[in-house]
Amino acid sequence: MSEIEANTGLVGFSVKQACDLLGITENYIRRMEDEFGFTVDRALRGTVMNRVYTTEKIFEIQHLRRERGQLAGLRKPITLSVYVKKGGSAKTSVACNLAVHLQLRGLRVCIIDNDPQGDATSMLGYDPDRTPEELIEEGFSPDLAVKGHFGNLLVPSSGRFQQLNLEEIIKKPYGEYGPHLIPAEESIEDLGPALSAQMHSDLRYGLFIEKSRKGLYQHCDLSKYDVIIFDNNPAGTPLSRNALVASDMLVCPIRFDKFSFRALTRLSEWLQEFEDTTGRCPELVAVPTMYVRNRPVMQRKLAQVQEKFPDNVVAEQLHHSADYLKSLDDNVLLAFYQSKTPANSTQAMREVCLEIYERIVRISEAKEK
Template structure:
């Protein structure tokens, strides 16, 4: 079932991202441009955008592939820049419901629109990141047929199919990157390595191996240096792992491979306890590995003028000095609505402008930190 009306209350089986259309103002906002400047870029470089009738005047109507095509064009013109070297990022907080997946997905989209080439890896066997992008890990081929969902939405590979062959124990069928990867928004959009429940089995050979927390780092290094046939990771500026809210072997591997740890944290009393656990977890990790990624703790679902939240924010800054973003993700029903519709907030034209602007400010700050790390290496 296609999504024809984004404001419909009906439960949709899937969202056809290729056929969603956007007005010029939204498309321009994705790049921080005026509609006039966006139109100039299209005319100067022969980008054809469909016209639709809006009243008596035809108006440009952009698809998601159109928007990402323009992003790729701007990069080729040096109007938007990649990174001087690849950066690996992980999300982690030892508590659910803190917006880790929302952050990973929307940051990936934001960075791709800003000129980076992004690989998003679902490292959680629950597959929430995959589901957010239209790949329900619980649906088999027969389910897709019955529900009228395209066959290419099948999750038929995950990180275990790529890393498993590096290990002595091989519980997974060996696959190339192209066989596993999904491209929900087309070639020029973010690329996704999805996950399903079988990814959890990767923990078994990891536990049994030497240097059990370093295999993701080895896979990335080998994939960047041409040592794995059919797995070229060097084309990506940014690799983002989205993790489960547990310090599992899979999570530790992703953190050990990362230079930046993103920690979206609610400021309520329950999430506040997670702050302490996160601080202690990071301290143990640093002691064990003599290394720790930089931290960006992101206050999420923040409400203004709440004394307890402000107090917790002070404590967060004390726990992670210099590691808390100045910008905040403010509470908004838009996040839940976007989730219900199956459209990431960064690509939902129904979102309130204030919600979008606040989120973009946070992701811009994080991208700034990523660029700093890339330039320091």
């Protein structure tokens, strides 16, 4: 059982549900048990013992399929940021669910929580605010505490934090073969002034990631990850700017109000300025969130966004629904939420992430040329 299952009550999946997540047939998954030699837990459901697949086992299966050449990675690694200069747009939900869905496609993903509030860290089951001792006193595992953040890896550029190895910081909420997490807590905010004091201050993240992917840092090797996802604070801080400059793609969740639309417009203008200055520009992908069907005002605003940002808006919208709210209450990502309704937010999130995956593949192929 993975850390997040042990601490959030997330239950296992039936054969049918596991196949739906993996995109394979029931006959095939049973053949894989013999071919790959892995075991699956059994649980009593009613009067019958049934196979139960944990999230950890599901990700292990995808790992084995990739090892056997049945799934492919990317030709060139990709860095993306989930960002919009407006809170309350489901930014962290999109970042965490995207990490899961990309890993389910066979990619190796690391999400970096770049927000002092530690929302992605909390959403993935960890506690950025309490010490191991406090957690033990309250009956929780001390492993849920956060030890270090991205600033502890970026020490040569910051000078304000104790240098730690990646393995001391990294969290694995769904086991070794699920998406990994570099967590955050409020002291990462101190990284901002340190970055601002550096020459070419907005380039520090990008330079660090480039070198760490080449294996040039003994304490931090990021070469095994196909995709690095930054989850950012909505404020335009040095941390967020560094993540944006380091990214090949910006995923921008946008609520349908005038403030979010304005924030997306300003971001687009900043990207144009960045391209004029550097000669490169990350691809912008807008994701409509909190969408309510059959409301004319929503339809009009969606048309406005599509007109202003042609080819930059995903085809599906993330809906404001009972599924979404219930998954947040249960601390279970939409990717794994077992809804009883046929048309639901879980499927919408999957379709959005699939489209982003396809865009990532195209960007990766273009980088190779």
